[in-house]
Amino acid sequence: MSEKATLNIHGKSYEFDVITGTENETCIDIQQLRAESGIITMDPGFGNTGSCYSSITYVDGAKGILKYRGYPIEEIAEKASFTETAYLVLYGELPTPQQLREFSSRLREHAPLHTNLEHHFSGFPKEAPPMAILSAMLNLVSCFHPEVLEVPTTGEQFDRTASLLLSKVRTIAAFAYRMASGKPINHPNPNLSYCGNFLHMMFSDPYQEYEVSPVVDKALNLFLVLHADHEQNCSTSTVRVVGSSRANLFSSVAAGVCALWGPLHGGANAAVIAMLEDIKDSGRPLNHYLDRAKDKDDQFKLMGFGHRVYKNFDPRSLILKNQVHEVLKALNIQDGLLDVALELEEATLKDDYFVSRNLYPNVDFYSGILLRAIGIPLNMYTVMFAIGRMPGWIANWKELHDHKQRISRPRQIYTGETTRPFIPLMER
Numbered sequence: 001m002s003e004k005a006t007l008n009i010h011g012k013s014y015e016f017d018v019i020t021g022t023e024n025e026t027c028i029d030i031q032q033l034r035a036e037s038g039i040i041t042m043d044p045g046f047g048n049t050g051s052c053y054s055s056i057t058y059v060d061g062a063k064g065i066l067k068y069r070g071y072p073i074e075e076i077a078e079k080a081s082f083t084e085t086a087y088l089v090l091y092g093e094l095p096t097p098q099q100l101r102e103f104s105s106r107l108r109e110h111a112p113l114h115t116n117l118e119h120h121f122s123g124f125p126k127e128a129p130p131m132a133i134l135s136a137m138l139n140l141v142s143c144f145h146p147e148v149l150e151v152p153t154t155g156e157q158f159d160r161t162a163s164l165l166l167s168k169v170r171t172i173a174a175f176a177y178r179m180a181s182g183k184p185i186n187h188p189n190p191n192l193s194y195c196g197n198f199l200h201m202m203f204s205d206p207y208q209e210y211e212v213s214p215v216v217d218k219a220l221n222l223f224l225v226l227h228a229d230h231e232q233n234c235s236t237s238t239v240r241v242v243g244s245s246r247a248n249l250f251s252s253v254a255a256g257v258c259a260l261w262g263p264l265h266g267g268a269n270a271a272v273i274a275m276l277e278d279i280k281d282s283g284r285p286l287n288h289y290l291d292r293a294k295d296k297d298d299q300f301k302l303m304g305f306g307h308r309v310y311k312n313f314d315p316r317s318l319i320l321k322n323q324v325h326e327v328l329k330a331l332n333i334q335d336g337l338l339d340v341a342l343e344l345e346e347a348t349l350k351d352d353y354f355v356s357r358n359l360y361p362n363v364d365f366y367s368g369i370l371l372r373a374i375g376i377p378l379n380m381y382t383v384m385f386a387i388g389r390m391p392g393w394i395a396n397w398k399e400l401h402d403h404k405q406r407i408s409r410p411r412q413i414y415t416g417e418t419t420r421p422f423i424p425l426m427e428r
Ligand code: SDX
Pocket: 229, 230, 231, 232, 233, 234, 263, 264, 265, 266, 268, 293, 294, 300, 301, 302, 303, 304, 305, 306, 307, 308, 309, 357, 359, 362, 363, 364
C-alpha cells in the first residue's frame, strides 16, 4: 500500500499517491488533481515540479552528486571516452568491445554530409551565430534523410537515427566554423576517433593535417563526457516538450539547441570568458564585480556561478578545474584568465552573499578556459556544449516515447480582463 499525501482545500480532502524513486527522491503524483478538484498547482520555472520519471541521469544537488545510468561522473570522466559515454546514456549499459566497435563504425559511416547540404553553409552570412546555423542545419539534415522523420524510432531505426545525429552534429559544427572563417571545409577522416575527427575537421589545413595531441584529445573527450546529460535542464525539457507532440527527433533537438543558446544556460560558458576578460583588462577590483552581482538593480550576474539544482559544488566544475591545470601545463600555456577565475572563486567563497545562496562555480565556469586551451574559438563554445549534450537529448526523447508520455500542455491561472462588450471601431 503506497503512502498517501492529503490536500485539504475549500473544505474538501483529496488524496494522492506518494512515489519514491530508486535514489529515495519523493514526489506527490498529482495527475488527477485537476480532474478531482478543478484546482491546479503553480510553479513558474518548474523548480518544484517533476515532468517525468527517468532512468538516465541522477543529480543530488545537496551532495554534488551526478551519475549517468548509475555510474558516478568521477569514474566515467576518468575511465570512459565520449563515445562510450554516449552509448551508455543512449542504451543504459556500458558497451561491450563489440558493441563499441559497431557504434563507432556507425558514427564513422554517418560523419559526411550530403553534398547539397554543404551548399547551404554558403548561404549564411559570415557573422551568423554558429548556434543559429547548428539549429537550422539539424532540421535541414532531416530533409536529406526522410527515413529519420518516423516517430517513435525503435531498434535498428533508432540506432541509425541516433548515430546519424551524434555524428553529423560534429560535422555541421566544424563546417560552420570553417565557412565562417573563410577556410575550405575539411571532410571527415574515417580513420580518426570521434574527437580526433572533429579536431581534424576544425583545424586541418589543405597542406597540413591537424595533428591530434593525446592531451587535447583527452581534454575534448572529457569536456563532452561532462556535458552528456543532466536531468531535466532547460534544453532537455525543451526537447521533451517538442518531442511530446510526436515531432521527429531532428526538430526536437534543433529546439534543444535554441534553448541551450541562452546565456543563463549553455551560453554561459562563453559569457564566463567575456566576464573574466573584462575583469582582467578593466583594471577594476574584483569587488566591483561582486557588488554588481549583488545589486538587484543591476542585470549583471557572475556567469558560471549558481545552479537550479546544485546547492553544493557542481562536480563537473571540480573535474574541469583540475583538467584545466593539467592541460595548460602539458601544452605549456600561461592563461591569465585562469588566475582571474581562481581569484574570483576564492573571493566568492569568503562572501556571505554567495555562500548563503549556495552560489558555487557550475560546469560553465572552467569549461571555457579548457576550450580556449585546446583552441576552440569563443563563438563555438556553446556549440561544443550542444555536441556534448546530444546523447542526453536523444536518450530523453526516446525515453519519452518508450513511456508513451502524453503531449506536454501545462495549465495557467488567467489574470487578464474578465468578459467585456466589444466596442465598434468608430465608437472607441
Ligand atoms: C547550465 O539545469 C541544468 O542542469 C543546467 C546545466 C546543464 O548541465 O544542463 O547544469 C548547465 O545551464 C549551468 C548554469 C549556467 N548559467 C550561468 O552560469 C548563469 C549565471 N547563473 C544564474 O543565472 C543562475 O544561477 C541560474 C540560471 C544558473 C540558476 O537560476 P535560478 O535557479 O533561477 O536561481 P535564482 O535566480 O533563484 O537565484 C537565487 C538567488 C537570487 O538572489 P535572491 O533573489 O535570493 O536575492 O541567487 C542569486 C539570484 O539573484 N543568483 C545570482 C547568481 N545566480 C543566482 N546572483 C549573482 N550571480 C549569479 N550567477
